[in-house]
Amino acid sequence: MATLDLGTDLLSLTRALCDLPSVSGDERAIADAVQDALTGYAHLEVLRDGDAVVARTHTGRPSRVVIAGHLDTVPIADNLPTRLIGEGALAELWGRGTVDMKAGVAVQLALAAELTEPTHDVTWVFYDHEEVAADLNGLGRLVRNHPDWVVGDFAVLCEPTNGGLEGGCNGTLRAEVRLAGVAAHSARAWMGRNAIHAAGEVLRRLEAYTPAEVEVDGLVYRESLNAVLISGGTAANVIPDACVVTVNYRFAPSASVEQATEHVRELFDGFDVVLTDAAPGARPGLDDPAAQDFARAVLGVTGGVLAAKYGWTDVARFSELGVPAVNFGPGDPLLAHKDDERCPVGQITLAHAALRAWLTS
Amino acid sequence: MATLDLGTDLLSLTRALCDLPSVSGDERAIADAVQDALTGYAHLEVLRDGDAVVARTHTGRPSRVVIAGHLDTVPIADNLPTRLIGEGALAELWGRGTVDMKAGVAVQLALAAELTEPTHDVTWVFYDHEEVAADLNGLGRLVRNHPDWVVGDFAVLCEPTNGGLEGGCNGTLRAEVRLAGVAAHSARAWMGRNAIHAAGEVLRRLEAYTPAEVEVDGLVYRESLNAVLISGGTAANVIPDACVVTVNYRFAPSASVEQATEHVRELFDGFDVVLTDAAPGARPGLDDPAAQDFARAVLGVTGGVLAAKYGWTDVARFSELGVPAVNFGPGDPLLAHKDDERCPVGQITLAHAALRAWLTS
Numbered sequence: 001m002a003t004l005d006l007g008t009d010l011l012s013l014t015r016a017l018c019d020l021p022s023v024s025g026d027e028r029a030i031a032d033a034v035q036d037a038l039t040g041y042a043h044l045e046v047l048r049d050g051d052a053v054v055a056r057t058h059t060g061r062p063s064r065v066v067i068a069g070h071l072d073t074v075p076i077a078d079n080l081p082t083r084l085i086g087e088g089a090l091a092e093l094w095g096r097g098t099v100d101m102k103a104g105v106a107v108q109l110a111l112a113a114e115l116t117e118p119t120h121d122v123t124w125v126f127y128d129h130e131e132v133a134a135d136l137n138g139l140g141r142l143v144r145n146h147p148d149w150v151v152g153d154f155a156v157l158c159e160p161t162n163g164g165l166e167g168g169c170n171g172t173l174r175a176e177v178r179l180a181g182v183a184a185h186s187a188r189a190w191m192g193r194n195a196i197h198a199a200g201e202v203l204r205r206l207e208a209y210t211p212a213e214v215e216v217d218g219l220v221y222r223e224s225l226n227a228v229l230i231s232g233g234t235a236a237n238v239i240p241d242a243c244v245v246t247v248n249y250r251f252a253p254s255a256s257v258e259q260a261t262e263h264v265r266e267l268f269d270g271f272d273v274v275l276t277d278a279a280p281g282a283r284p285g286l287d288d289p290a291a292q293d294f295a296r297a298v299l300g301v302t303g304g305v306l307a308a309k310y311g312w313t314d315v316a317r318f319s320e321l322g323v324p325a326v327n328f329g330p331g332d333p334l335l336a337h338k339d340d341e342r343c344p345v346g347q348i349t350l351a352h353a354a355l356r357a358w359l360t361s
Numbered sequence: 362m363a364t365l366d367l368g369t370d371l372l373s374l375t376r377a378l379c380d381l382p383s384v385s386g387d388e389r390a391i392a393d394a395v396q397d398a399l400t401g402y403a404h405l406e407v408l409r410d411g412d413a414v415v416a417r418t419h420t421g422r423p424s425r426v427v428i429a430g431h432l433d434t435v436p437i438a439d440n441l442p443t444r445l446i447g448e449g450a451l452a453e454l455w456g457r458g459t460v461d462m463k464a465g466v467a468v469q470l471a472l473a474a475e476l477t478e479p480t481h482d483v484t485w486v487f488y489d490h491e492e493v494a495a496d497l498n499g500l501g502r503l504v505r506n507h508p509d510w511v512v513g514d515f516a517v518l519c520e521p522t523n524g525g526l527e528g529g530c531n532g533t534l535r536a537e538v539r540l541a542g543v544a545a546h547s548a549r550a551w552m553g554r555n556a557i558h559a560a561g562e563v564l565r566r567l568e569a570y571t572p573a574e575v576e577v578d579g580l581v582y583r584e585s586l587n588a589v590l591i592s593g594g595t596a597a598n599v600i601p602d603a604c605v606v607t608v609n610y611r612f613a614p615s616a617s618v619e620q621a622t623e624h625v626r627e628l629f630d631g632f633d634v635v636l637t638d639a640a641p642g643a644r645p646g647l648d649d650p651a652a653q654d655f656a657r658a659v660l661g662v663t664g665g666v667l668a669a670k671y672g673w674t675d676v677a678r679f680s681e682l683g684v685p686a687v688n689f690g691p692g693d694p695l696l697a698h699k700d701d702e703r704c705p706v707g708q709i710t711l712a713h714a715a716l717r718a719w720l721t722s
Contacts, residue, residue, distance in 0.1 A: 170548065172547075172548070172598075174597050185672065185698075186533075186585065186587055186589055186609045186611065187531065187533070187585075187611055187671045187672030187673065188585075188671055188672070188695075189572075189585035189587050189611070190583070190585065191695070194567075194587055194588065196564065196587075196588040196589075196590075196591045196606070197564055197567055197568050197587070197588060199564060199591070200561055200564030200565050200567070200568050203557065203558055203560060203561030203564065204561050204565065206555075206558055206561070207558050207561050211550075222551070224547065224548075224549075224550035224551065226547055226550050226555055226557075226558070226600055227555060227557040227558060227593075227594070227601070228547055228557075228594050228596070228597050228598070228599060228600070228601060229557075229593065229594035229596075229597060229601070230557045230560070230591055230592065230593045230594060230601075230604060231591065231592055231593075232588075232590065232591045232592075233588070233589050233590035233591060233607070235589070235590075236535050236589050236590060236607060236609060236638070237533075237589070237609065238589060239587055239589070240588070240589060240590070240591075243591060245557070246594070246597060248547045248597060248598065250547065250548055250550070277597070310548045310549055311546065311548030311549070312548065334549075334552070337546075
């Protein structure tokens with residue numbers, strides 16, 4: 001079994017985590033190593049569900065915070081083992097997982113080991129299956145199987161934010177715009193009605209659409225509405241009688257799924273619109289005093305900014321439990337999933353210092 | 362082995378052919394029956410290549426005509442065995458193959474048996490694999506393997522024409538219009554460029570396109586240009602970086618494949634257009650004296666009209682050999698391949714009488 005030394009320096013710990021591959025569905029080895037490493041600390045109660053590991057303090061503080069990160073990564077793209085490029089303040093750690101999100105996990109593990117008496121009781125959560133279909137998500141499974149393991153007054157997800165603070169997240173929905181026509185042999189096209197040509201109007205409306213920017217609790221959420229898939233036709237000699245345009249609407253957390261669906265229906269008025277998938281956004285929750293304390297403490301150290309999170313993230317799962325939650329972690333989110341994924345070493349150190357400052361002040 | 366009685370009445374012969382299923386690829390039994398039936402006639406030389414059967418007279422006439430039909434059908438749609446509905450002049454034979462094209466084959470077989478001394482030497486061709494990919498086509502195979510079996514001064518394909526005469530055929534080409542974009546996570550759509558949205562302009566041009574009607578040798582060919590397939594996108598959370606629209610252009614036989622390709626390129630100026638498949642059309646050839654004789658003889662009997670053939674048919678194979686060729690046969694071509702495929706019995710009788718008049722006068 002791989003072993004992790006939580007007392008080593010942050011860079012070495014991050015590399016050890018990255019160099020232990022854990023593509024979604026294959027997190028057993030890293031979960032075993034994390035569980036084993038944490039079990040050595042007397043101030044932590046260590047729990048396990050599938051390949052998720054939870055470690056929590058019981059110091060009797062009046063408040064409890066949840067600090068969570070996922071152990072899995074997207075598939076490796078010939079970018080492991082990690083490589084350290086550059087020196088000193090410019091050094092960057094290259095490789096799969098450095099940004100999304102094993103640098104964040106390293107910060108969590110180091111602090112879990114070190115902070116025997118944090119100023120809030122802390123529940124450290126390490127979970128599986130974040131990078132795949134939502135119904136497999138390990139945090140979702142914990143919420144279902146052991147809701148008591150993940151409750152708290154405030155939650156932090158250590159997803160990459162460049163050391164800034166990202167609050168809430170956009171909601172997302174997918175809908176199919178279904179066009180119907182009349183099939184005919186293409187040698188006698190005038191006997192049919194072309195469903196693909198009918199999709200031209202759908203694409204025209206998408207092209208003309210101006211996505212909104214919506215302010216929610218002081219943060220600006222940038223929306224988008226795009227065709228992500230299109231498919232039509234049955235054979236190269238048949239006038240197509242069906243075409244489906246799948247659109248993805250990313251909407252500000254001030255709108256409900258119902259309101260967002262209605263917006264899409266209005267845009268495609270006159271067309272057959274079928275909702276196929278939706279998840280609500282999460283308001284940033286930065287009006288909550290715990291969140292404000294957190295923001296002051298960590299941004300004071302990193303000098304990062306407060307911004308809206310665009311992508312749907314697991315903060316929405318906390319939001320549904322009524323727990324205010326934010327994203328805060330090392331690494332540039334734009335480099336997540338990229339072949340040239342890499343994280344400045346300085347950001348890992350700074351994120352560690354910032355969380356440490358918050359949990360010790 | 363199934364047996365065919367070529368001396369029976371036309372309706373019974375048509376039914377016997379239809380009730381012997383021969384979906385493309387499964388023509389062995391019907392080819393065996395046709396070969397066996399023709400072999401009984403001393404005035405015919407019978408040849409075989411795969412599941413194609415050729416029977417020809419050698420009476421020493423100065424001219425030879427080729428009269429061809431295919432033995433295969435599209436898949437059965439619960440429409441066999443045949444049913445006779447209605448009586449007398451209104452009777453119709455319902456079922457797979459009645460139109461496309463076993464009524465025509467029945468007319469061929471009856472005349473092949475009966476006409477021991479036709480006014481032109483006749484090569485009767487019965488071939489396989491017409492309803493599937495062009496490279497499997499039995500007539501094409503005969504042209505490659507035994508060109509001497511299919512040469513003549515004039516050719517008739519007994520495809521359904523409602524008893525009229527259809528000359529030549531449109532050419533056909535397929536091209537892909539390929540749109541490129543830049544992939545991005547759909548939560549940050551503004552980082553990418555949507556290739557599906559770009560297809561909107563392609564569909565807009567198709568929608569605005571007015572197909573031409575082109576007169577060739579006195580017949581009017583109706584063209585068409587349609588999107589037949591569209592496909593784009595890789596996943597429901599990714600801004601698509603590629604979209605392909607497959608268009609099918611059916612063009613009048615006065616244009617070459619090169620000219621037709623250029624027309625498509627001009628229409629989609631500014632886009633990446635890749636030709637994937639093309640077949641030239643065939644001019645009607647009705648300026649040929651043999652064709653004019655034929656038209657006078659058969660239309661005098663059926664009262665049918667002379668018209669352009671829109672779909673690409675095997676007459677183009679004769680055209681490429683320099684043999685003028687036309688379509689003439691019983692049945693409404695619009696009912697070919699339909700579940701309710703059916704042929705008026707009167708048309709079968711009339712087609713037989715018309716070809717008989719031509720070959721005996």
